[in-house]
Amino acid sequence: MIVIAVFLFGAVCAAPTDQESVRISFSQKALDFGEDVAFYMIDIIQKVAVGKLSLPNINTDMFRANNLKFAALNLGKPEISIVPNVGLKWKNGNAHIKVTGGWSAKTGWWWTSGSMTLDANLAVEATAGITASNGKLATAPKGCSVHFHDFNLDLHNAFFSWVVSLFEGLITPEINKAVCGEVNKLLGTTVNGVIASLPHDIPVADIMDVEIEADSNPAFSANAFDISARVKADSQGEDVVFPFSPEPIVSQMDTSLMACLLVSDYTLNTASYVALSAGTIKESVPNALLDASNPIMNTAFFKTSIPEFYTAYPDAAITYSVVNTRYPRAEFDHDNVILDMPVDLSVQVGGVEVASLSVALTVEGNMQHTNNVLSGQVTSASHTTTIKSSKIGDIKVEEIDGVIDDILDNTVVPKINEVITKGVTLPIDQYVVLNKGVLEAHDDFVRVCADATLTDYTLQELKKIAENLLN
Numbered sequence: 001m002i003v004i005a006v007f008l009f010g011a012v013c014a015a016p017t018d019q020e021s022v023r024i025s026f027s028q029k030a031l032d033f034g035e036d037v038a039f040y041m042i043d044i045i046q047k048v049a050v051g052k053l054s055l056p057n058i059n060t061d062m063f064r065a066n067n068l069k070f071a072a073l074n075l076g077k078p079e080i081s082i083v084p085n086v087g088l089k090w091k092n093g094n095a096h097i098k099v100t101g102g103w104s105a106k107t108g109w110w111w112t113s114g115s116m117t118l119d120a121n122l123a124v125e126a127t128a129g130i131t132a133s134n135g136k137l138a139t140a141p142k143g144c145s146v147h148f149h150d151f152n153l154d155l156h157n158a159f160f161s162w163v164v165s166l167f168e169g170l171i172t173p174e175i176n177k178a179v180c181g182e183v184n185k186l187l188g189t190t191v192n193g194v195i196a197s198l199p200h201d202i203p204v205a206d207i208m209d210v211e212i213e214a215d216s217n218p219a220f221s222a223n224a225f226d227i228s229a230r231v232k233a234d235s236q237g238e239d240v241v242f243p244f245s246p247e248p249i250v251s252q253m254d255t256s257l258m259a260c261l262l263v264s265d266y267t268l269n270t271a272s273y274v275a276l277s278a279g280t281i282k283e284s285v286p287n288a289l290l291d292a293s294n295p296i297m298n299t300a301f302f303k304t305s306i307p308e309f310y311t312a313y314p315d316a317a318i319t320y321s322v323v324n325t326r327y328p329r330a331e332f333d334h335d336n337v338i339l340d341m342p343v344d345l346s347v348q349v350g351g352v353e354v355a356s357l358s359v360a361l362t363v364e365g366n367m368q369h370t371n372n373v374l375s376g377q378v379t380s381a382s383h384t385t386t387i388k389s390s391k392i393g394d395i396k397v398e399e400i401d402g403v404i405d406d407i408l409d410n411t412v413v414p415k416i417n418e419v420i421t422k423g424v425t426l427p428i429d430q431y432v433v434l435n436k437g438v439l440e441a442h443d444d445f446v447r448v449c450a451d452a453t454l455t456d457y458t459l460q461e462l463k464k465i466a467e468n469l470l471n
Contacts, residue, residue, distance in 0.1 A: 020215045020228035021246040021264040027224045029451075030258035031080040031088070037454065037462070038090075039077045044466035046073045053182070055099065055174045063166055064104040065116070068174075072098035075124070084222050087129035087142060090183070094149070096121050097175070103155060105163045114157050118171070121149040126183045130227075135213035137227070141188055144180035148172060224253040231263075233271035242270055247444040254438065260449040261426065265330045272327045281324040281343075283411035290410035292317065296403050299349065305400070308393030313349045320407050321346040325358075328416070332441040337376060339363045339416060344388070345404065355395060356388040361408060365420045369439035369448055372432075375423025381405075381413050431458045 055068035074096040081089050099118040104111045127142040151172070153164045215228040234240050246266035253260055286292040295301045297318050303310040328341040340362045347355040361383045367376040385397045385404055426434075426448070434450035441447075454462075 020230060020249055021266045022212075022229045022231045023249055023251075023260075023262040024227045024229075025224050025253040025260040025262070026227075027253055027255040027258060028082065029255065031082070033258055033452070035078055035080050038080065040459070041462055041466040042075045042078070044463055046075060048467055053178065055101075055171065055178055058167075058170050058174070060170070062106050063163060063170070064111075065167065065171065066102050066104075068099055068101035068171075070097060071100045071117075072096070082220050082222065082225055083127055084220055087127060087218075087220060088225075090124075090126045090128070092124045094121060095124055099171075099175075103163070103167070105160050112157075112160065114155055114160070116156065116167075117154045119152045119154075120175070122175075122179075123147045123149065124179055124183065126180070131217045132214035137214050137218070139188060141184040144183050146172075146176040146179050223255050226253070231267045233267075233274045235274055240270075240274060242273060244269060249445050251442065251445070251447060254449045257438065257449045258451045260447060261428075262445050262447050264445045265332050266444075268330045269327070272330065276324065276327045278325050278327070279323055281328075281341075281412060281415070282321070283323075283415065284319060284321040285407055285410060286319070287410065289414065290406065294406075296406055301403075306392060306395060309354070312392055313354070316349050319348045319351075320411075321348065322359075322407065322411050324412075331444065332446045333443055335367065335441045336379075337365050337367055337420070337441060337446075339365075341412070343412065345385075345407065354392050355390045357404070358386040358388050359404060359408070360384045361412065363413060363416050365417070367439055367441055367446065369434075369437040369450075372426045372429040372434055373423045374426065374439070374446070374448065376420045378413060378417040378420060381408060383408060431455060 050070055050073055053070040053073070057068070058065040075092045076094055076096075077092075079091045079093065081091075083089050097118075097120050099120075101116060102113065103116045104113045106112075124144070124146055126144040128139050129142045130137055130139050132138075151168050153167060155161070155163060213230050215230045218228070219226045230246075232242070244266065246264045249262050249264060251260075251262055286294070286297055290297070299310050299313045299316045299318060322343050322345055325342045325344055328339050331338045331340075340360065343359050343361055345357040345359050346353050347357070361381065363378055363381045365376045365378045367374065383404060385401065387395050387397065428434075432452040432454055434448070434452055437448060437450040439446070439448050
């Protein structure tokens with residue numbers, strides 16, 4: 001499961017920090033599922049290994065063995081478990097191997113030769129650690145052992161049965177070395193090669209990059225392990241210094257499900273800061289939602305509430321323009337997502353600005369999880385207004401609050417709702433499908449826990465890895 005966990009989630013880049021913005025947690029249930037996936041890979045490996053794996057020749061004064069080939073290999077289904085504070089343990093308790101080859105034994109001055117067949121049942125156990133190195137995860141073998149349940153050697157020559165005990169002492173270390181060599185290759189070179197191939201700097205159109213970097217060493221407890229990462233948006237070609245930092249994520253793994261993904265609002269806000277800085281959101285009315293026939297689009301609407309306005313511009317068409325003065329800031333809280341964004345509202349007649357207002361807009365939305373998509377819908381919007389300037393006399397805010405509601409509800413609020421409704425596809429979409437999902441918005445982070453199944457793409461990639469292991 002070390003392969004699966006790292007393959008699916010190893011792409012975890014930005015300056016290292018002790019504060020994560022994304023955390024992925026795996027329970028023992030995920031490792032149990034990983035045993036089935038590992039068995040899928042093992043079945044492929046076994047077919048490739050037979051005919052490719054061999055043992056070195058053995059030469060002593062009294063005995064020789066050569067052309068030792070694996071004729072059969074059955075590793076069985078592994079058991080995968082967590083070793084607290086260390087990493088993951090892989091155990092094949094009842095593996096079977098069959099080795100064929102030639103032998104020679106010296107009796108007096110003469111050497112006698114023949115063929116042999118070895119059948120052995122054995123247990124293989126290996127432990128691997130996962131650490132953060134230069135912003136990427138790296139695996140390293142922590143130990144491997146082979147224990148023989150039984151060792152049956154047939155020399156096809158009854159007169160040389162005395163050779164069997166001698167040969168057992170010579171070949172078992174070589175089998176141990178060959179098996180553990182392949183396991184360590186898998187846990188070291190192969191897995192780290194997969195990690196190196198994963199994208200850690202993902203361009204998004206011509207707007208920004210999403211950078212992913214392992215934040216700290218994974219934490220291994222008795223029932224789960226956590227992988228922490230710093231995930232942020234950045235300008236293409238230059239590093240951005242953000243005026244905010246991620247808040248600590250405080251949460252426990254739900255061990256009844258395979259995995260949990262926790263995303264801090266910091267990650268969303270880095271994208272908003274880069275892509276939606278002041279002046280990038282511009283809307284105006286009249287538009288398709290609020291056309292020129294609406295009463296608020298003519299100065300006659302204000303004949304009583306703002307008489308100076310109507311006197312200066314009788315029966316004149318009005319244009320309202322809205323522009324953001326800061327990036328939209330997101331916050332997760334109590335199963336909701338809250339966005340606050342200050343905007344300037346300009347009131348114009350004949351292309352001349354007659355009033356300027358500062359509006360603090362707050363939008364709340366609910367959240368839902370379907371497969372690998374987080375989405376939602378705006379449930380409410382509120383604002384507070386300050387008059388910045390006026391060429392049409394004193395304006396009482398309470399007299400125009402309804403007008404501002406109409407303008408916001410038909411300009412920036414629908415745009416926000418469009419984004420929330422479309423949702424965000426989690427960056428694991430290519431690799432797994434989440435089901436039985438639990439979605440919770442907590443203080444400053446959102447938590448998605450689910451069971452998972454692998455996509456056809458992942459199965460094909462795992463097949464390629466398995467087939468290439470022995471090349």
